[in-house]
Amino acid sequence: MSKVLTTPEAGATVVSMANVKTACKDCSLRDLCLPLGLHGDDLTALEQMVRRRRTLRKGEQLYRMGEPLKMLYAIRSGAMKTSELLGDGRIQITGFQLPGEILGIEAIDGERHRCDAEALSVSEVCEIPWGRLEELARRITGLQHQLLRLMSGEIGRESKLLLMIGKMSADERVLACLHSFSERQARLGLSATDIKLHMSRQDLGDYLGLALETVSRLFSRFQEEGLLTVRGKYVHLTSLEAIQRRLG
Amino acid sequence: MSKVLTTPEAGATVVSMANVKTACKDCSLRDLCLPLGLHGDDLTALEQMVRRRRTLRKGEQLYRMGEPLKMLYAIRSGAMKTSELLGDGRIQITGFQLPGEILGIEAIDGERHRCDAEALSVSEVCEIPWGRLEELARRITGLQHQLLRLMSGEIGRESKLLLMIGKMSADERVLACLHSFSERQARLGLSATDIKLHMSRQDLGDYLGLALETVSRLFSRFQEEGLLTVRGKYVHLTSLEAIQRRLG
DNA sequence: CGTACTATTGAGCGACCTCAATTGGCGTGG
DNA sequence: CCACGCCAATTGAGGTCGCTCAATAGTACG
Numbered sequence: 001m002s003k004v005l006t007t008p009e010a011g012a013t014v015v016s017m018a019n020v021k022t023a024c025k026d027c028s029l030r031d032l033c034l035p036l037g038l039h040g041d042d043l044t045a046l047e048q049m050v051r052r053r054r055t056l057r058k059g060e061q062l063y064r065m066g067e068p069l070k071m072l073y074a075i076r077s078g079a080m081k082t083s084e085l086l087g088d089g090r091i092q093i094t095g096f097q098l099p100g101e102i103l104g105i106e107a108i109d110g111e112r113h114r115c116d117a118e119a120l121s122v123s124e125v126c127e128i129p130w131g132r133l134e135e136l137a138r139r140i141t142g143l144q145h146q147l148l149r150l151m152s153g154e155i156g157r158e159s160k161l162l163l164m165i166g167k168m169s170a171d172e173r174v175l176a177c178l179h180s181f182s183e184r185q186a187r188l189g190l191s192a193t194d195i196k197l198h199m200s201r202q203d204l205g206d207y208l209g210l211a212l213e214t215v216s217r218l219f220s221r222f223q224e225e226g227l228l229t230v231r232g233k234y235v236h237l238t239s240l241e242a243i244q245r246r247l248g
Numbered sequence: 249m250s251k252v253l254t255t256p257e258a259g260a261t262v263v264s265m266a267n268v269k270t271a272c273k274d275c276s277l278r279d280l281c282l283p284l285g286l287h288g289d290d291l292t293a294l295e296q297m298v299r300r301r302r303t304l305r306k307g308e309q310l311y312r313m314g315e316p317l318k319m320l321y322a323i324r325s326g327a328m329k330t331s332e333l334l335g336d337g338r339i340q341i342t343g344f345q346l347p348g349e350i351l352g353i354e355a356i357d358g359e360r361h362r363c364d365a366e367a368l369s370v371s372e373v374c375e376i377p378w379g380r381l382e383e384l385a386r387r388i389t390g391l392q393h394q395l396l397r398l399m400s401g402e403i404g405r406e407s408k409l410l411l412m413i414g415k416m417s418a419d420e421r422v423l424a425c426l427h428s429f430s431e432r433q434a435r436l437g438l439s440a441t442d443i444k445l446h447m448s449r450q451d452l453g454d455y456l457g458l459a460l461e462t463v464s465r466l467f468s469r470f471q472e473e474g475l476l477t478v479r480g481k482y483v484h485l486t487s488l489e490a491i492q493r494r495l496g
Numbered sequence: 497c498g499t500a501c502t503a504t505t506g507a508g509c510g511a512c513c514t515c516a517a518t519t520g521g522c523g524t525g526g
Numbered sequence: 527c528c529a530c531g532c533c534a535a536t537t538g539a540g541g542t543c544g545c546t547c548a549a550t551a552g553t554a555c556g
Contacts, residue, residue, distance in 0.1 A: 086415055105399075109403075109404055110404070134393065134396070138386055147396070148399065149357045151403065152356035153358075159363065167339070167340045167454075167457065201536095202535095212535080213512090217536080232534090417544095448502070464505080467504090499556085500553100500555090502552080503552070505551090506549080508545105513540105516537105516538085517536105519537090520534085522534100525530085
């Protein structure tokens with residue numbers, strides 16, 4: 001087994017340092033999150049609006065489908081998932097969210113949440129009152145732009161997932177998913193090759209449109225093929241290049 | 249065969265009437281499109297920004313992946329599709345757009361288009377310069393809200409498609425798709441039961457994550473089961489209730 | 497009226513699912 | 527500290543839904 005897998009929590013440093021202060025100004029995520037590009041008074045105005053920080057236990061729900069939209073949430077640490085249900089219990093996970101990403105924007109049209117949001121591990125979120133944010137965005141050019149950019153980004157991510165589920169084979173989906181986790185971890189200043197999966201195999205399956213057994217089998221097969229090593233929630237990517245090559 | 253199917257162009261009335269004038273104020277789509285909720289000077293300001301109308305032939309591309317974002321487009325008549333490509337030619341259609349819907353918002357993040365947009369039939373679009381729209385949205389509260397709402401709506405539609413492709417069986421997907429067309433036609437003031445499919449079976453398959461043969465076979469099976477009648481691009485839904493029941 | 501494209505239908509196959517048994521990891525209480 | 531129980535993950539066997547390949551039929555358009 002790779003030695004990296006023996007230090008599972010090594011990657012958490014950046015995130016846990018972020019606890020020290022509440023101010024967006026001092027947040028390690030400011031260049032990934034809503035404050036990107038804001039300075040001085042604008043940044044202060046945004047900071048004053050961010051209500052309070054809330055800590056979620058693993059499995060705790062941040063909001064449920066149908067609830068009225070009151071807040072957007074910026075993830076400060078931890079990981080979340082959003083999911084949609086089909087009457088008979090079938091579930092589709094529409095996204096996994098990491099620190100610096102925004103939750104709740106799917107609810108602006110209709111003013112009600114269209115999915116459930118649940119913490120995959122202990123997580124901290126910043127609460128941003130939607131009404132006041134919208135108002136502030138009118139006064140601060142950069143904030144409006146940032147908000148539009150974030151929403152557009154969400155549309156892009158969903159199209160990409162659509163492409164994955166609609167047109168990729170099972171093994172391509174799993175690899176593409178790992179690749180995406182790798183990129184996002186790297187953006188957070190964490191390792192691009194040693195990935196912590198915050199979610200279960202079931203969740204991965206419900207995200208990729210696969211059965212959990214298929215996900216598990218593919219992990220094993222990729223391991224045999226030398227693409228990666230798996231140990232529970234920890235995946236070490238042996239060769240990012242080889243993975244990229246297989247994704248065309 | 250249903251008599252409705254013998255009058256294929258009957259549904260086009262509303263749309264073709266929209267040609268008479270350019271002003272948003274007088275557009276039959278104003279309550280579906282960007283101007284929703286705008287009045288007086290605000291509406292005039294928006295109108296003055298909408299550059300010119302452009303007519304697309306069937307198969308003509310409005311924009312391609314990778315092109316810089318210059319305009320958003322509001323569909324005035326006809327129908328469009330947006331699609332994403334996978335290196336080896338596999339394609340995923342991410343949406344079909346009908347009059348009153350906006351194209352291009354996926355490009356705001358990154359300032360480049362992330363998909364191709366192509367006309368499914370002769371179509372008219374209004375061109376809205378993105379830079380100026382963003383600026384105007386800062387000054388007009390309702391416009392900013394409308395823009396955010398439209399983007400959020402797009403996120404919602406994509407999640408729904410995700411749920412369809414990820415967790416529904418082939419027959420459920422096709423029915424859900426027809427059901428969605430039915431609702432959208434009704435919103436445009438057209439029939440909810442007599443649907444014109446502007447796209448090929450191939451396109452439907454590429455949208456639903458199915459082979460074109462599967463789509464065709466299911467149309468035939470639904471016809472045998474008495475759910476609908478098909479004749480080329482025209483589908484008559486015999487019982488919306490029965491369809492809704494099968495969708496749970 | 498012919499040509500080219502699109503849609504339908506059939507046969508056979510394979511990827512992924514379902515069901516089921518086993519193994520492994522981890523917290524809890526004896 | 528170990529034993530137990532619980533849940534997550536792995537692995538196997540067999541079935542099926544939807545795909546691929548291929549032939550035919552229908553439709554649009556010059």
